[in-house]
Amino acid sequence: MLLFISLVIVSIVLYIYNKVMITRSEHPITQRYYNSTAKIFLGIFIGSFGVSQYLFYETRLSLFIGILFLILAVMQINHGWKASRHYKEEYLKQAET
Template structure:
């Protein structure tokens, strides 16, 4: 399947993009918001890597590694989205105060 390698590449590019913008943020809430977006992108990367490993190499070792990566990726996505929901209104308020 070609879909998982494409998701892996795009999520890795998004991770680097958000990490660069995290260092360029204009306030602490904005930096945390970009960090949360980077965490979600990293979670998508790890999750899709785990699913891809399981699908392509259907062995017991690949199943164990795939399950571990899938669990870690899902946890990263979950906690990153919680962090994003928390810091999104704070970043908007911070942006309005500076503008």
């Protein structure tokens, strides 16, 4: 239980950090990279929040909501992971030229 609570806190802090770094960056590809990493941390937040809520309440309703949160989290992490790899490669290509 304590693991998921700490994961929720760390992931939301890293999500906010990446969102702030978007505003501080001037390069559009770097901004998109930070946005994609923020999506990964948002997915981790949603997933760990859903699991921690199920472990706290242990009802059938919280199970369904936790499963829904986990599905959304996996989709968010998957999209953020693919986008971050893409924008990292684009940044390296642009840095070479």
